[in-house]
Amino acid sequence: MIQRALTLCLAMAMAATGAGFASAQSQGPLRIEITEGVIEPLPFAVPQFEAETAGSAEMAAQISRVVAADLSGTGLFRELPATAFISTVGSFGAPVQYADWKAINAQALITGAVNVQGNTLNVKFRLYDVFAGSELGSGLQFSGTVDGWRRMAHKVSDAVYSRITGEGGYFDSRVVFVSETGPKDARQKRLAIMDYDGAGVQYLTDSRSIVLAPRFSPSGDRVLYTSYESGFPRIYLLDVGSVQRRALDSQDGTMSFAPRFAPNGQTVVYSISQGGNTDIFAMDVNSQQAVRLTSAPSIETAPSYSPDGTQIVFESDRSGSQQLYVMPASGGEARRISFGEGRYGTPVWSPRGDLIAFTKQNNGRFHIGVMRTDGSEERLLTASFLDEGPTWAPNGRVIMFTRETQGAGGQSALYSVDISGRNLRPVPTPDGASDPSWSPLQK
Amino acid sequence: MHAGHYISGVGHLALIGWLLLGDVFAAEPLPIDMTPVSVISQAEYEAMMAAQTGPQSVTEVAQPAAPQEAPQAPDVSPATDQATAQTAPAQSPTPPAEVPPQAAEPAPPQPPRADVSDTAPVLPEPPSEVAVLVPDVSDRPVPRASERVAPEPVAQPEPEATPDEVAQEAIAPSTEGEAVEEPREATAPEAAATEIVTEAEKPAAAPRQSSRPPSRRPDPLPETARVEDTTPAQPTAAAPEPAAAPAAQADKSAINDALAEALGAATPSAPAPAAPQGPPLTSGEREALRVAVSSCWNVGSLSSEALRTIVVVSVGMQPDGKPINASIRLASSSGGSEGAARQAFEAARRAIILCGSKGFDLPQEKFGQWQDIEITFNPERMRNK
Numbered sequence: 001m002i003q004r005a006l007t008l009c010l011a012m013a014m015a016a017t018g019a020g021f022a023s024a025q026s027q028g029p030l031r032i033e034i035t036e037g038v039i040e041p042l043p044f045a046v047p048q049f050e051a052e053t054a055g056s057a058e059m060a061a062q063i064s065r066v067v068a069a070d071l072s073g074t075g076l077f078r079e080l081p082a083t084a085f086i087s088t089v090g091s092f093g094a095p096v097q098y099a100d101w102k103a104i105n106a107q108a109l110i111t112g113a114v115n116v117q118g119n120t121l122n123v124k125f126r127l128y129d130v131f132a133g134s135e136l137g138s139g140l141q142f143s144g145t146v147d148g149w150r151r152m153a154h155k156v157s158d159a160v161y162s163r164i165t166g167e168g169g170y171f172d173s174r175v176v177f178v179s180e181t182g183p184k185d186a187r188q189k190r191l192a193i194m195d196y197d198g199a200g201v202q203y204l205t206d207s208r209s210i211v212l213a214p215r216f217s218p219s220g221d222r223v224l225y226t227s228y229e230s231g232f233p234r235i236y237l238l239d240v241g242s243v244q245r246r247a248l249d250s251q252d253g254t255m256s257f258a259p260r261f262a263p264n265g266q267t268v269v270y271s272i273s274q275g276g277n278t279d280i281f282a283m284d285v286n287s288q289q290a291v292r293l294t295s296a297p298s299i300e301t302a303p304s305y306s307p308d309g310t311q312i313v314f315e316s317d318r319s320g321s322q323q324l325y326v327m328p329a330s331g332g333e334a335r336r337i338s339f340g341e342g343r344y345g346t347p348v349w350s351p352r353g354d355l356i357a358f359t360k361q362n363n364g365r366f367h368i369g370v371m372r373t374d375g376s377e378e379r380l381l382t383a384s385f386l387d388e389g390p391t392w393a394p395n396g397r398v399i400m401f402t403r404e405t406q407g408a409g410g411q412s413a414l415y416s417v418d419i420s421g422r423n424l425r426p427v428p429t430p431d432g433a434s435d436p437s438w439s440p441l442q443k
Numbered sequence: 444m445h446a447g448h449y450i451s452g453v454g455h456l457a458l459i460g461w462l463l464l465g466d467v468f469a470a471e472p473l474p475i476d477m478t479p480v481s482v483i484s485q486a487e488y489e490a491m492m493a494a495q496t497g498p499q500s501v502t503e504v505a506q507p508a509a510p511q512e513a514p515q516a517p518d519v520s521p522a523t524d525q526a527t528a529q530t531a532p533a534q535s536p537t538p539p540a541e542v543p544p545q546a547a548e549p550a551p552p553q554p555p556r557a558d559v560s561d562t563a564p565v566l567p568e569p570p571s572e573v574a575v576l577v578p579d580v581s582d583r584p585v586p587r588a589s590e591r592v593a594p595e596p597v598a599q600p601e602p603e604a605t606p607d608e609v610a611q612e613a614i615a616p617s618t619e620g621e622a623v624e625e626p627r628e629a630t631a632p633e634a635a636a637t638e639i640v641t642e643a644e645k646p647a648a649a650p651r652q653s654s655r656p657p658s659r660r661p662d663p664l665p666e667t668a669r670v671e672d673t674t675p676a677q678p679t680a681a682a683p684e685p686a687a688a689p690a691a692q693a694d695k696s697a698i699n700d701a702l703a704e705a706l707g708a709a710t711p712s713a714p715a716p717a718a719p720q721g722p723p724l725t726s727g728e729r730e731a732l733r734v735a736v737s738s739c740w741n742v743g744s745l746s747s748e749a750l751r752t753i754v755v756v757s758v759g760m761q762p763d764g765k766p767i768n769a770s771i772r773l774a775s776s777s778g779g780s781e782g783a784a785r786q787a788f789e790a791a792r793r794a795i796i797l798c799g800s801k802g803f804d805l806p807q808e809k810f811g812q813w814q815d816i817e818i819t820f821n822p823e824r825m826r827n828k
Contacts, residue, residue: 029757029815030724032733035824037740037794076744107793129789131796133768136789166746166786354747397747 039422041078042164043105044071047089048082049112049125056116059146063114063123063153070157070171073197074398075423077164080106092124101130108136110160119145123152127160137163150199151442158441170393171196174439175400176214176223176240179203180412180432187432191225193240196393196438198414198428204243213389213435214238217261220439224259224268233257235270237285249288258301262329263309269293271301280314282329293331302346305329306373307353313337313373315345324358326373337375346389349373351440352396355419359388359401368401370419381421385410391438400427402434721809732803736818739798742790742825749786750822752779756791757817762810764802766795774817791820 046068051057071077087100092113101109112125124141128134140159142152151172158169179192179201188207191214194200204223205211212233214225223238230247233255238245248268250256259270262282269282278299283290294300298318305312306329313326319336322343327334338344342362349356353373360367360380366387369380386404393400397419403426404412412434414427427433724732742750759770771792776784795818805813 029817030729030813031817031819032729032736033819033821034733034737034740034794035821036737037742037820037822037825038738039743039825040741042741042744105797107797129793131768131793132789164786165744166749166782352747 041072041076042107043078043080044108044110045080045085045101045104045106046071046110047085049114049123050089050092052092052113052115053117056114056121059116059121059149060112060114063149063156064112066150066153067110067112067125067157067160069197070154071160073425074161075418075425076161077108080104092126096128096130098128098130098133101128106130108160108164110156112156116146119147121146121149121152123149123156125156125159127163150195154195167397168395168441170395170398170438170441172442173394174220174442175391175414175427175436176204176216176439177414177429177436178211178214178434179429180434181207184408184410191223191238192429192433193223194429196427201430204238204240205245213258213437215260215437216439218263218265218440220442222261222265223437224261226257226259235259235268248283248285249290258303260304262305263307269303269305269312271303280312280331291331293327294334300325304348304356306349307351311349311373313347313349313356315347324356324375337371337373338378339375340378348390348392350392350396351394355396357390357392357399359390368399368417370399379421381417381419382415382424387415389435391436393438394441400436400438402436404434720811721806722812724806724809724812728806728809732805732813732816735798735803736794740790740794740820742822745786745790745822746783747826748779748783749790750826752783752787753777753819753821753823754784754787754791755817755819756788756795757815758795760803760805760810760814760816762807764799764805764807766799766803768796771795787820787822791818794820 046064048064049060051060068079072079084104085100086103087097089096089111092111096109096111107130109128109130110125111128112123115122120143122141122143124139126139127136129136137159140156142155144152154169154171154173157171161167161169161171173196174193175196176191176193179190180187182188189211190207191204191211193202193204205227209227209229211228212226214223216223221240223240225236225238226233227236228234229236234250235248235256236245237248248256248259251272251274253274255273256270257273259268261268266285267282268285269280271278272281277297278301279295280293280300280303281290282293293303293312294314294316296316296318298316300314300316300318303312303314310329311326312329313324314334315322316325316334317323318325322345323336324338324344324347325334325336337356338358340360340362342360344358344360346359347356348358350370355370356373357368357370360369365383366385367380368382368387368390369378371378381399382401382403384403385406386402388402390399390401392398393416398416399419400414400416402412403415404410412432414429414433414436415424416427417424427436754776755774757770757772757774759767761767773784773788776787779787
């Protein structure tokens with residue numbers, strides 16, 4: 001009797017286990033894993049923004065074009081031509097016919113309206129996820145003066161870019177650079193500033209003396225640069241708004257160059273060359289008290305702070321060849337982070353803190369590359385006769401640099417490239433250009 | 444403190460003793476067949492042996508008949524015959540003088556060989572039948588397929604229903620209004636299909652939430668969905684009815700019949716989702732779905748953080764292979780912030796909607812297997828591309 005009971009219990013347990021296993025196998029959602037995708041520009045549509053007042057039609061058209069150009073210029077988006085549109089957006093508040101936009105494969109739709117009253121300009125926009133059939137975020141409105149219409153268009157682009165990619169934008173930013181004119185042997189150089197896309201160029205200095213390596217302050221209102229105005233390289237601090245400048249203190253008989261702001265905006269790190277030796281110093285801008293950070297017989301230069309201000313990356317030939325090193329912001333022992341073939345120089349820490357951009361010379365060619373802050377995952381993004389001087393976009397996703405063509409008539413120009421190495425494109429400038437420095441996003 | 448140990452020890456000893464001495468594991472005594480044994484004399488034995496020679500010849504006759512039926516056994520039968528030939532002489536030593544008839548015993552296997560060789564030309568046909576026995580395994584799928592043929596016709600009428608309306612209009616030109624109504628009756632199965640869709644669409648979230656619990660009750664699900672409303676009521680009502688009154692039973696049975704008919708007409712909506720349960724998707728079918736979704740998964744606009752975020756997206760499917768857009772939701776994420784997960788999810792959702800707009804190539808007969816899908820989007824390999 002007991003034996004039968006035990007047998008029955010065992011049979012029931014096995015049956016239950018088997019049934020459970022079988023059910024687990026036969027039911028439940030189908031599960032698959034996707035590990036490979038595609039990298040293509042996301043198609044978007046920007047119908048011309050609605051002109052809410054009679055005199056704002058032209059402005060609406062211009063702003064629409066700037067927004068489209070901003071997004072297309074990233075290489076991440078592809079504008080659909082207006083000729084492909086099936087339906088139009090009558091008014092800003094009109095419902096969106098998702099099916100019509102879906103039919104032309106528009107995955108994002110940007111609608112907007114422009115209102116000009118006197119010198120006041122109002123721009124508002126909405127972003128739609130067409131395939132989701134819903135608005136992506138809430139509509140935004142910007143107000144300003146008519147003169148600042150490009151900035152307002154850039155702000156619209158920044159908002160759209162940020163909502164789709166999840167990263168901060170970089171369109172409402174400026175670039176300070178060295179404008180170059182004339183032949184190579186008699187080249188004239190001036191400091192100039194422009195929008196990130198090359199529009200609105202303004203000159204900050206004249207061409208009487210050579211200027212080098214301008215660098216924006218973290219707030220974007222000041223610029224450090226090196227000038228040969230005194231006959232020796234010396235560091236100057238320029239106020240962008242007033243175009244007033246002053247020289248930072250330097251010792252007689254020395255050359256100071258390669259300045260760069262610390263993230264706090266009050267400290268400047270730079271190089272001093274004296275007696276054939278070059279070392280790195282840090283100076284408080286207000287007190288102008290300098291502190292030596294390196295004291296090696298080799299050449300240490302091109303320092304750049306980490307975003308948190310705790311470390312400095314610089315180039316040095318202390319090992320016999322020009323390599324990259326990282327040391328504490330207060331100086332001290334440095335560790336080498338570049339170990340590849342060739343020479344490394346002009347390192348710049350990413351605003352996001354995860355990468356370091358650099359110039360690399362190897363086998364007679366120059367490269368712009370990026371690596372992790374520990375030197376790992378080195379990746380070369382460009383290759384040409386001469387690429388140098390990388391600078392980071394405010395969001396840390398794009399790098400701008402100088403490219404110079406070969407020969408006596410070679411010209412310098414600015415180029416930008418995504419950190420993935422894609423979307424390499426020239427930045428339009430009226431003349432030759434070099435030594436770009438990207439500002440933070442404007443407030 | 445130790446009392447428990449003592450009690451436990453005593454109990455265990457008692458249990459072990461009971462198991463050993465109590466014949467717990469002893470099998471029940473098998474019934475023993477008792478056979479009477481008697482002592483016989485030499486004369487009786489000879490008489491008995493003389494009587495056995497007759498039947499031996501009978502068995503010899505019977506044996507050739509068997510080899511005729513077992514055609515391909517010639518190789519096997521000789522072995523058995525030899526075995527019998529060996530065993531026979533071993534048993535024969537006792538009656539050596541009378542053995543001559545036993546020498547004839549090994550002979551009987553030989554005639555069967557001759558018979559086999561004669562019937563060999565006839566046997567090729569049976570071998571073909573025997574060959575049919577070998578592919579028994581391959582024959583089984585056939586009946587399985589025939590079992591699932593039933594749901595397929597249900598699926599086929601759906602696409603045919605809509606075009607059939609036109610065909611039926613041509614057939615019934617005489618009755619104008621009626622002709623239109625008749626094809627509508629024929630499209631009643633379509634109404635079932637539309638109901639299937641709405642059921643899958645409206646409770647889009649519900650099925651996914653309850654998808655795991657239902658997995659505990661696999662097969663009953665589709666049937667219970669229908670039956671619980673109809674048949675369960677019948678037996679429960681039928682049990683008390685006999686005790687109550689036959690008249691009431693008749694009424695209730697009529698009502699139940701009516702309900703069964705009504706629900707049976709309505710259940711076409713339920714059967715469709717349940718019928719095509721089918722076997723699990725093959726690896727090729729799963730790969731096809733994976734490739735289809737991959738081709739639309741555009742990570743070009745994702746942030747670096749979103750490219751480090753793995754999202755699991757659940758989606759409910761329609762029988763035609765199209766995703767139910769409203770059912771697409773983020774099941775889980777890992778490796779990134781909430782914002783990064785949202786960006787990654789939006790890219791995944793776009794991929795599903797974009798490539799699913801024309802329907803994924805999935806076997807309809809296995810709809811139950813892919814009615815709910817969970818897709819893991821892992822961008823690890825896309826980070827540095």
